Amino acid sequence: MNTMRRTKEEATATRELLLDCAELAFVRHGVARTTLQDIANAAGLTRGAIYHHFTDKPALIEAMLARIDLPLEHALTAMEAQGDTDPVAQLRQFALEPLALLQRDEHARRVFTILLHRMEFAGDTAQLLARQQATLADCRGRCERLFMAAQRAGQLPDGRPPRQAALALIAIISGLLSLATLDDDPGPACLAAPAAVDALLAGLRTGTPRTPATPV
Structure with a gap:
């Protein structure tokens, strides 16, 4: 159970890190000029890691919006x-x-x-x-x-x-x-x-x- 909890916490932390890096990259370079690979690189992760959490850029943007109040x-x-x-x-x-x-x-x-x-x-x-x-x-x-x-x-x-x-x-x-x-x-x-x-x-x-x- 502890291992499962730790794995879930690590996955959540990775997802939050990717969203943080996406925010910074989009602010600096714009959405159109930022790729998922750019975000993965900024987070120090592989492209596969980001696709594990987000199927594409629109899905990432939706997740980014979901964690804040406009x-x-x-x-x-x-x-x-x-x-x-x-x-x-x-x-x-x-x-x-x-x-x-x-x-x-x-x-x-x-x-x-x-x-x-x-x-x-x-x-x-x-x-x-x-x-x-x-x-x-x-x-x-x-x-x-x-x-x-x-x-x-x-x-x-x-x-x-x-x-x-x-x-x-x-x-x-x-x-x-x-x-x-x-x-x-x-x-x-x-x-x-x-x-x-x-x-x-x-x-x-x-x-x-x-x-x-x-x-x-």
């Missing part, structure tokens, strides 16, 4: 668990949580960097783009409902369309996530996040919607 999915799950007791506070937390995740979880930061900047979504990886698009749609819908709840609660004035407010918040989050993953240090983007989100929410509280300009 920022927006993580924030969405946390927000859904809270209810609508304080809509504006929930919107603020939703906007800041993805950046906090990237700052505290190195694996999540590397994997999200890969998704944003190191791979193209075609063929076997096209479903990853569909997954991100679905998450964005869920986030926009949830934020829109919270903005509506904030208006009903008197936290925000009625003049601003909730859909516009939700799109503006998602745009700020997406931009900050992109900045945080373009640099090895996500700190500056994370530090800027509270002020950026608070500025948007303050503008929604006090600003008057502009009348669209008449086309010339």
Whole structure:
């Protein structure tokens, strides 16, 4: 039994090592330019060892994604668990949580960097783009409902369309996530996040919607 347990632990450790090496290789060289042999070499293992755990590169990428929380999915799950007791506070937390995740979880930061900047979504990886698009749609819908709840609660004035407010918040989050993953240090983007989100929410509280300009 001890031998079986040790063998299983060794297999798990090998799998984790391969995933760690894959993250680093994809960040440095991109997904398209990295082969499974490159990852095996980085781990000090044979090509057969990596194929024992992953049938191909898409399977490895799926395993890489499975062991982390993606920022927006993580924030969405946390927000859904809270209810609508304080809509504006929930919107603020939703906007800041993805950046906090990237700052505290190195694996999540590397994997999200890969998704944003190191791979193209075609063929076997096209479903990853569909997954991100679905998450964005869920986030926009949830934020829109919270903005509506904030208006009903008197936290925000009625003049601003909730859909516009939700799109503006998602745009700020997406931009900050992109900045945080373009640099090895996500700190500056994370530090800027509270002020950026608070500025948007303050503008929604006090600003008057502009009348669209008449086309010339």
